Structure formats: C-alpha cells, structure tokens
Amino acid sequence: DQQVKQNSPSLSVQEGRISILNCDYTNSMFDYFLWYKKYPAEGPTFLISISSIKDKNEDGRFTVFLNKSAKHLSLHIVPSQPGDSAVYFCAASSSFGGGATNKLIFGTGTLLAVQP
C-alpha cells in the first residue's frame, strides 16, 4: 500500500520555465513533508520541507505548497535550470505515536529533465 504517491514518473520542461512536481498521500496522520533531490550515483539531498501547520514554504527558486484537504503537495521550481535535472522524491512523516516510530515514507520519485 503506497502511502505517498508520485504519479508522474518523469517530467520535461524548458530552461527558464516553471517545473511543478506533484505528490499525493493517503495517511491523514502525516504532518511533516520533505522533498529530496537525487542525482545519479549520489545519495539524495534534502531540498525543502513543510509542516502541516503551513500551506506554503519558500526557499529561493523552490516553493512547496501543501493542500491538506486534498492530501496533496507540490514542488515548484522557478525558473528551472539544467542543473535541476534529477530525480525528486517527496517524503512524509507523522509525529503521532512518538519515539522512534517517526519514519519517513518516500514516494517513488519523479525524473525531471530541464532542456536547455
């Protein structure tokens, strides 16, 4: 049962345009969400996060939007650059249950290709 879903395996955009990566979740107990970027042959690197008490978080060219009622979050990259080409994973966790049960649940990833 995939609790975090990224339904688009790949996305191609032109340099300078907006990239929008989407993520849906099913568990209403999730209250913290993160995006990671992964280049080939490297480990994922943290990009941006958002708590469920917010609906938007911005960091430079990257903005994450959270729609709790729809159980949906999205990552916007503006403007997109060729160096942004990578696999993007969304992840979610829940603080309920406490202790060591706050696992990160990852989506399946979206491969973003930014064309020059």
Place this chain on the structure above:
Amino acid sequence: DVKVTQSSRYLVKRTGEKVFLECVQDMDHENMFWYRQDPGLGLRLIYFSYDVKMKEKGDIPEGYSVSREKKERFSLILESASTNQTSMYLCASNGASWGPRDEQYFGPGTRLTVT
C-alpha cells in the same frame, strides 16, 4: 558539513554469500537508517536505529539484519544474499531526538549486484 560514508560504491556478490554493508557518519547523530532504492518503488526503509545497540524494523526487513555497536557506525547484513536483493542501498542519519522529524543526510549509496 555532515558526512555520511558507505564502505563500497559497487559490490558484486554470489547467491548465498553473507554480505556486510558499512555506514559511518561524522556528526554524532543519534538516528541512522538503511534504505534500498529500486526503480518504480522509491526508497524503502529496511531498518533504522535510534541509539547504540537499538534497532527497529522498517518496511522490508526480511532477509536483512543490522548492527550498531558504536554511535557513528551502522552496518547492514544480508545473511544469505539472493538475486532479489540486487539494489541500490542507501544509508542516512539525522540528529532528531525523536525519530526523523528533521532532514536525513544520505550517503552516496552502494550498488549491490547478487549473481
């Protein structure tokens, strides 16, 4: 900068062999994690540890075990490697006191092939 290192980038083992994957972090993090990454399946948690000698099963622990004898080191053990354990293995760590509320820092990964 946080540094998470993994003992091998590429590893080829035979079916039935016992395999050890080592991970070391240099930031005195309490929590350490082992994931595997497979196409179309994303990152799946195998085991994690929130303290020395403490471990918890993740989502796919079958066929694996772990060891954490020192805070900085977390080992993943494949007791008897099988071809379906061919995968990219990723180690991560973070310093949150109660689970992975904070971002996790990942190592570069070990590409394991079991023949």
